[in-house]
Amino acid sequence: MRTPPLTKLAGLGAFAAAGGILLVYLGLVYITIPRPETAGIDWTSAAVTWISVGLVIVALIVVHVVYGRILLAEPVDDA
Numbered sequence: 001m002r003t004p005p006l007t008k009l010a011g012l013g014a015f016a017a018a019g020g021i022l023l024v025y026l027g028l029v030y031i032t033i034p035r036p037e038t039a040g041i042d043w044t045s046a047a048v049t050w051i052s053v054g055l056v057i058v059a060l061i062v063v064h065v066v067y068g069r070i071l072l073a074e075p076v077d078d079a
Helices: 007-031 043-073
Strands: none
Touching: 007 043
16 A cells, blocks of 8 residues: 655654644743732642643643654655
């Protein structure tokens, strides 16, 4: 069976997407850090946010890495 010629590129794109998802999470953590000069989220709410969103982010990253590895392991026909 012939594999699509862009399989390797799609695999690398899955790894790039995983990195982008991690950057979005780090941005969320930075935005939700409690600051004393502003009224807003407290440390407890920030921790709940980081944990709950972090679990979803971890699941998304795992799925992207698994599919990226599958795509990069496929032999590519350059014919």
